[in-house]
Amino acid sequence: MxxxxxxxxxxxxxxxxxxxxxxxxxxxxxxxxxxxxxxxxxxxxxxxxxxxxxxxxxxxxxxxxxxxxxxxxxxxxxxxxxxxxxxxxxxxxxxxxxxxxxxxxxxxxxxxxxxxxxxxxxxxxxxxxxxxxxxxxxxxxxxxxxxxxxxxxxxxxxxMPPDPRRPEQIxxxxxxxxxxxxxxxxxxxxxxxxxxxxxxxxxxxxxxxxxxxxxxxxxxxxxxxxxxxxxxxxxxxxxxxxxxxxxxxxxxxxxxxxxxxxxxxxxxxxxxxxxxxxxxxxxxxxxxxxxxxxxxxxxxxFDESNRKRPAPAEPTDGLDTAKRQRLGAPVPNLAPTALSAPPLPLGPVSFRQLFTLNPDGNTANFDVQAFKDPEQLLRILVPVLQSIDETKLGNSINAVRSRYLALSKAVPRPTIPAAVTVDDEEEYEPDFEPEDAEQAGSKLDGISLDTLLPQRIRDSPLAPYKLPEAPPLTTQEAQKYGEMTVRRAFGMLSSIGEPSLKAKTSKGGFNRLAASNYDRDSWVTILSRLATRASAGLDDPDVGMKSEFDMKKASSSLSEPIRDELYRYIIHDWKKRIDVAINWLSEEWYNDNVLASKVFSKGATNGNGASPSTPKGNYQRCALRLLDGIITYIEGTDKVLVRFISEIPGLDIAILSRMKKMAEDPERIDLAIMVLQYLYMFRPPARELAVDVLVDMWRTNDRAKNNAKKLLLRWRPEALNEEEGEGFRTDKESAHGALEVKAT
Known part of the structure; x- marks a missing residue:
C-alpha cells in the first residue's frame, strides 16, 4: 500500500x-x-x-x-x-x-x-x-x-462593555x-x-x-x-x-x-x-x-419585455380567422379529426393494452420502472407533456374513453341478493361508472346478517375474545415514560397564559381547594405536590422506619425530574413566576416537616431497631439552588427578591449568607441591605439571623460598611463597640511592643 x-x-x-x-x-x-x-x-x-x-x-x-x-x-x-x-x-x-x-x-x-x-x-x-x-x-x-x-x-x-459576572459571554x-x-x-x-x-x-x-x-x-x-x-x-x-x-x-x-x-x-x-x-x-x-x-x-x-405588447400570433395557414370575413376567404374546417385506435384483443385486457394506441411504436415496450428517482422522471415527463399538441392529446383521451366504456358494458355487473329491494325511481347512473363505498353501504343496509353469512358460520358458537396483555415495563422504560409525561405537562403549562389579577376569582385561605380549575396555579400545585409527595407515606407504618439505603432504593425516581423542570420553568421568567417558586418551596418545607414528625413520633424505629436520626430534607437544597439561579440574573432594582425571601417558609444562615455574597457587587448592596432590613422589621423569628449576616457583612465588605453601620447602630450597637475596642487594643498592644523592642 x-x-x-x-x-x-x-x-x-x-x-x-x-x-x-x-x-x-x-x-x-x-x-x-x-x-x-x-x-x-x-x-x-x-x-x-x-x-x-x-x-x-x-x-x-x-x-x-x-x-x-x-x-x-x-x-x-x-x-x-x-x-x-x-x-x-x-x-x-x-x-x-x-x-x-x-x-x-x-x-x-x-x-x-x-x-x-x-x-x-x-x-x-x-x-x-x-x-x-x-x-x-x-x-x-x-x-x-x-x-x-x-x-x-x-x-x-x-x-459592548464586558460584564464581569458572566465571563463565559465576554x-x-x-x-x-x-x-x-x-x-x-x-x-x-x-x-x-x-x-x-x-x-x-x-x-x-x-x-x-x-x-x-x-x-x-x-x-x-x-x-x-x-x-x-x-x-x-x-x-x-x-x-x-x-x-x-x-x-x-x-x-x-x-x-x-x-x-x-x-x-x-x-x-x-x-x-x-x-x-x-x-x-x-x-x-x-x-x-x-x-x-x-x-x-x-x-x-x-427585468420586466421590460413583459410590459411591452406581444407580437401578434400568426396563423399557420397564413390567414387570421378574424380577417377572413373582410377578405372573403373561405374558412377551412378546423374540426379535429377522430383518432382511429386499433381494436382491443379478445379476452381479459390489461391496463397497458387499454392505454396503448400505437402497439408498433417504440414507447409501447418502454419500462418506466427503470427510473429509480421520481425527480428524474418528472424532469423528462414535464417537457414531453408541454410539447404535445393539445388537439392530438384530446383525440387520444377520447379514444381511451371509448375503449373503457365498451369494456364496462361488456363486463357483467354482480347480481344483488334477493333480499335487497331496488328502487326504480332512483337517479339514473350509467353502468360504466363504478359505485363508491357510500352507495354500496347504503344498499347493504337492508340485508340481514343471517342472509349474508354461510350456514356453518351461523351455527358455530362464538369464542370469547380477549386482548393480549401488554408486556411489563422495565424500570428504565417506566422512568423514560415518566420523564416524557413530565415534559409534556410542563409544555402545556408554558402554553397557559400568566394569570391576571382580575382572573384570580378563586377563594384563598386554608379552606381553598388545591386544584379547583384547570388554570396555571392548579397545575403548579399538582406538579409541586407530585415532586414532594410522590414517594412520601407509601411505606407500611406498622413495619417501622427502614434504613437509609432502603429508603433511597424505594424512593420514586419521578420527583427529581419534576424538580428540575420546575426549576427551569421558574428561571425562564423568574420575575413573573416568583409565586410559583414560593408555592413550590412551601410544599417542600411542608413535606420535610411531615416526614420529620413521622420519624420522631412514638415507637418509630428504623430497620435496625435504633432510634432514627434527623432526616435530610429537600427544602434547603431546592431553596439554595433556586436562590443561586435568581441571584445570577438579578439587578439592583429588582425588589421582587424582597418578596421571595420574605415569603419562603424557612430561613437559615445558609440562605441569608447569599445576601452577603450578593453585596459583593457594588450595584446590589442596597438590595441586599433592603432584604435584611425587611426581615428584621416584618419577620421577627429571623431577626437574629438577619443581624448576624449584617454584622458579618460589616466586618468583611468595605463597600457595604457604611450602609450596614446605619442599621447596626440601632439593632446591635455592641457589635460596633466590640470591633472598635478590639481594634484599639490591637493598636495599643502593637505600640507597646514597638517600645519594648526599641528599649531593648
Missing part, C-alpha cells in the same frame, strides 16, 4: 473520532501536527488534509474556547508555512479559514500575556500574507480572505485591550480596523463581475452591524449608496441577469434583517425608501 494513502487512512480515523466527540480535539491535535506540521516534508495530499482538518477543528463549537486558545498557539507555524510555501489553492483556502477562526483566540491570549512576542509575530505574518492576496488571488481564496477581514474588524473594533473586542499595551497599541488597532472596513465596503462598490465575492461581502456586513454598533452608521450609509443593478448598463446576457438578481436579493435580505432586529432604528426610513427604489429599478430592468 502507498505510505501516503496509509497515513491518510490513519488521519481520517482520528478525524472521525474527533467529529464524534469534541473532547478528543486537544489530544488529537498534538499527535497530528508532526505529520502535517511545519518541516514535516509531507505530500500535497497530506497538506490538503491538514489544512482542511485545522479549518474544521477551530470552527467546531463542540469543544471550549480555553482549549482552543492553547491549541491555536501550536498551529501558527504550520499555517504560516502553508501560506508561504504551498501554492495549491485548496490548501490556501483552508489555511485562511483556519486563520480566521484562530485570530480572535491569539488576540485574546496576547491581551493577557503581553510578553509573548513570538506567537504575535507569527500571527502578524499570517495576516500580512492574507491581506496581500485580497486583490490578486483566485475567487475562492478571496472569499475566504473576506471572512478573515471580518474577524479582524470584529476583534479590533470596540464592542465578547473579544478592542474594549478588552489596555491603552498602554506594549504589543498591540489601542490607536493602531482601531485605525487598522477602520481601514480594513473601508476595504470591505470598497468591494461592493467595485467590479460586480464576480457575484460570489460581492454577496460574500454583503453577508459579512450583517454580523458587523449586529455585534458592533460603533460602525453601524458607516456600513449602512455605504450600503444605501450601493447599486446592486450596476450591470444593467452592460449587455443583458443571461450571466449578467443572474449576477444582478443574486446581488439584489442579498442586499434586500441584509436590509430587511436590519429592520427586523431594530424596528425603531434611525435608518429604517431610509432603508424603506431604498427598498422601494430598488424594487422599481428591478421592474424596469
Amino acid at each position: 502507498n505510505p501516503s494513502a496509509q497515513t491518510l487512512g490513519q488521519l481520517e480515523s482520528a478525524r472521525s473520532l474527533a467529529l464524534g466527540d469534541g473532547r478528543y480535539y486537544p489530544t488529537i491535535i498534538p499527535g497530528v501536527m508532526p505529520i502535517i506540521g511545519a518541516n514535516a516534508n509531507a505530500s500535497l495530499e497530506i497538506r490538503r488534509w491538514g489544512a482542511d482538518f485545522l479549518a474544521e477543528t477551530f470552527a467546531s463549537p463542540t469543544w471550549p474556547l480555553d482549549a482552543k486558545a492553547s491549541c491555536a498557539l501550536t498551529v501558527l507555524a504550520t499555517l504560516k508555512e502553508y501560506l508561504d510555501v504551498v501554492a495549491d489553492s485548496g490548501v490556501i483556502r483552508s489555511a485562511v479559514q483556519a486563520a480566521a477562526s484562530i485570530y480572535p483566540l491569539v488576540y485574546k491570549h496576547i491581551i493577557s500575556d503581553p510578553t509573548d512576542t513570538q506567537h504575535w509575530q507569527f500571527m502578524l505574518a499570517i495576516k500580512s500574507n492574507i491581506l496581500r492576496r485580497m486583490d490578486s488571488a483566485p475567487p475562492g481564496v478571496r472569499i475566504c480572505c473576506v471572512k478573515f477581514l471580518q474577524q479582524v474588524v470584529l476583534v479590533q473594533t470596540p464592542g 465578547d473579544i473586542s478592542l474594549a478588552l485591550v489596555p491603552r498602554d499595551h506594549p504589543l498591540i497599541p489601542y490607536a493602531n488597532l482601531e485605525a487598522e480596523a477602520s481601514g480594513l472596513l473601508d476595504r470591505l465596503l470598497g468591494i461592493i462598490h467595485g467590479d460586480h463581475s464576480d457575484a460570489l465575492l460581492v454577496t460574500a461581502t454583503l453577508n459579512t456586513l450583517g454580523m458587523l452591524i449586529q455585534r458592533r454598533p460603533v460602525v453601524t452608521n458607516k456600513i449602512l450609509s455605504s450600503v444605501l449608496n450601493f447599486n446592486p443593478l450596476k450591470l444593467a448598463n452592460s449587455p443583458m446576457t443571461p450571466k449578467n441577469k443572474v449576477i444582478m438578481k443574486s446581488i439584489e436579493r442579498t442586499t434586500r435580505a441584509l436590509l430587511v434583517n436590519v429592520m427586523k432586529r431594530n424596528p425603531e432604528g434611525p435608518f429604517n426610513g431610509r432603508i424603506q425608501q431604498y427598498l422601494e427604489r430598488m424594487h422599481r429599478m428591478r421592474l424596469d430592468v
